[in-house]
Amino acid sequence: MDAALSGLLVGLLAAGPAFAQQPPLRLLPRALPAAAAPSLTVVVVPLDAAARTQVPRLTYLAEQAAAGTGRFEVVRLADALEADAARAREEKAAQAATAFAEGQKAYDELDTQKALQQFDAAVQAYEASDLSRHFTDMSRARVMKIASHVANGDNKAAAREISDVLARNPQAEFSPNYFPADERNLVEKTRKSVLAQADKTLEVKTQPVMAQVFLDGQFQGSSPVKLSGLSRADHFITLVAPGYAQEQQRVSGAEVAFTLQPTVHAPRLRELVERIEDGPESKGRDEALKALGTLAGTQQVLALLIRGTPGAGAQDAMVLRLETRDGHNLGYAAGPVTASGEAMEAGVQSLLANVLTGDAPRNGSKPVNHFSAGAPSANRRTAGYVLLATGAALLAGGIYFGLEASSKSDQFKETPQTSARGEALKSDGKTFALIADLGVLAGLASAGAGAWLAFSEGGGGGQKAAPASRPPEPPAEAAPTEAPAPAPEPGVAPPEKAVEPAPEKLSPKKRAEEERRAREEAAKQERQAREEATKQERRNREEAAKKEREREEAERREREDAERREREEAERRKRQEEEQRKREEAERRKREEERKKRPALDEDDLRNY
Incomplete structure (x- = not known):
């Protein structure tokens, strides 16, 4: 019994430090993983050139907002479209984590040589992973590598590593559990030097x-x-x-x-983004987002559509969270935000919070969509207004020519039939009447098409839209106020007025052509800049290679000089040894000759002595 109790006591004393290093027990109930968090990817779509420069920052902002809710498994769109490479980077991170755990185990077991090897392997693996996610893990592995150097007594290597770690991560922590006071003082001194x-x-x-x-x-x-x-x-x-x-x-x-x-997948992504840009408030937007979610392999898509203006001012933003399976809008918010700075980020964060905090219910079993009910897209609305103005002008011209035709008819009735002027009045009346009929018909058709484009739903088939990011357009009856076309004064040449707005009818095509030319010009400038960057990079590489060759040549000369000095030193030592050997040989021969010259003692001398 005494032996058993003694063994139990010794075991508890040995296990005490190990238990002390374990994390405390969680007595509170933890949430059971009943259902995995839905996967979600983020896409930011600029609706004009002024918003393109904000896309990378807003993408990062939206990804952080989605991850901060804890409700989603956020899949970075760049990783989803480069799945094999992203998987390889994550495998490297997993290898690094395994090596770190093995190193920690070896360090706890006082096998600091093995711990040093494992921590170094973890650092190498982390460098091949995605450092935008795992840089802190790599810094932690390097700190433990330094701790292993300290435990092995290699203070010089530890000092070099400390300087290298703090140069990239001045906030790196060195725990007193692994570093003695002298090493921590060196850490703080190095940290101050790096920051200075x-x-x-x-x-x-x-x-x-x-x-x-x-x-x-x-x-x-x-x-x-x-x-x-x-x-x-x-x-x-x-x-x-x-x-x-x-x-x-x-x-x-x-x-x-x-x-x-x-x-x-780059061409497909570009095609889908352009479809969203062309119809940001139409059914095509949600179809493109569904295709994007399928391409990324995620269950949901968080889309941020933003329209900016040059300089300070307000811009429109629309945030939409969509289910890839059937396009159900799980969240929708829109509103104006400032063009840049912290105020813009705060406004976007507010819209993101509204969309990410809860899921909108379905309409029975049907998905809910937020297409443009009463608020057509900007291009559609502009084309509608142009056609409305053109229709109003054509109607006004038709009315004017109708009045002229009626006037010519009255004058023809009062003119003698045999008069030459009567024939001219008859011909002019028919011409004016024909022009009036064509003008009225064309005006009605143009005004009808314009009203449909400007004030129709535009996307079709969707639910009623949530409050749009822009105030609603004026009702149809207010449209003619943009381009009023009252009847002209008599004597004014009406044909010119009837065709005056005609060039605006081609504005959508013209605008598309101008945008195409602008894209081609931008692409040309990008190619030129890319070629210049490539040339500069080639020059930099050549310069670096030249410096590397010069450095290698200098090192080679230094090695040759060092080898020559070593050979000379070896030859000098050899000569000294040879001279020393010769002196010793001469002294030995001299002693032998002196010994031979001394007379030998005979027995009589010994007796006499």
Whole structure:
């Protein structure tokens, strides 16, 4: 019994420190994973050129808002469209986590050599993962690698690693559980030195599209961006753009340019985004979002449609959360937000919160949609107003020519039939009557088509829209006030007035042609900029290769000089040894000769002695 109790006591004493390192027990009930969180991807669609520069930042903002609710499994659209590469990066992160756990186990068992190897393997694996997500994990692995150096007594290696870690992550924590007071003092001294010398700048550019820029795991905005206040060390840059392969490099210098490579899904993504841009308040918008959700492989799509204006001012924003399966709008909000800055982010955050906090119920078993009921899209509305104005002008011209035809008829009745003027009045009356009929018919058709385009639903088949981001348009009867066309004064040439608004009828096609030319011009400029960036990058590589060759040549010369000095030193030592050997040999021979010269003692001498 005494032996059993003693063994139990020893076991408890040995297990006490291990239990102390375990996290405390959770006595509160935890939520059971009855149903997995729905997967969701985020897409931001700019509705004009002024909003395009805000897309990467707003995408990051929407992704963070969705992840912050804890209700969704947020799948980054760029990762969903590059599934194999994203899966490989996550596998590297999983390998790193396993190596870190093995290193922690070895460290706890006082096998610090094995712990050092495992932590170093974790750092290498994390560098090949997505550092926009796992940079903090990599820093933690490097801190534990430093702790292993300290435990092994390798203070020089620990000091180098401390400086390298703090140069990229000045907020890295060094726990007193692993670092003695002297090492923590060195950490704080190095941290202050790094922060005091943080005067480096770095400009990041990308082609052919803008991208989210992450520096050492921290989001820094959209490219091109110029970063300042950096430490004088190499930094990890991660670039994310939907439809393009993720770029991640360890960079130095003051400027770096990247050429992003499109993925196989890039054309399809561009096509769907253009469909949404063309009909942001139509049924086609939801169809395109459903196709986008299917392409990304997610159950829901969170879409942010935004229209900006140059400079300060208000812009329209629409947030929509849609179910990929049948297009049911789980959330919808719209409203004006400021064009830029913190106020814009606050306005967008408010709209996102309204859409992400709860799910809208269905209309029985039918999905609810928010198409444009009474608020057509901007292009549709503009074309409608043009046709309305044209119809009003044609109606006015028809009425005028009708009055002229009636006047010519009265004059013809009062004119003698044999008069030449009577024939002229008859001919003019018929012409004016024909023009009046054509003008009235064309005016009615144009006004009807314009009213349908300007004030019809536009998307068809959807539920009544929620409050739109813009105030409702005026009713149909107010439309003619935009382009009033009263009957002209007699004597004014009516044909010119009847065809005056005609060029506006082609404005949608003209606008599409102008947009196409603008896109081609922008693409041409982008190609030129890309070629220039490629040339500059090639020059930088050649310069770097030249410097590398010069450095290697200098190192080779230094090695040759060192080897020559070693050979000379070896020859000098060899000569000294040879001279020493010769001196010793000469002294030995001298002693032998002296011994031979001394007379030998015979027995009589010994007796006498």
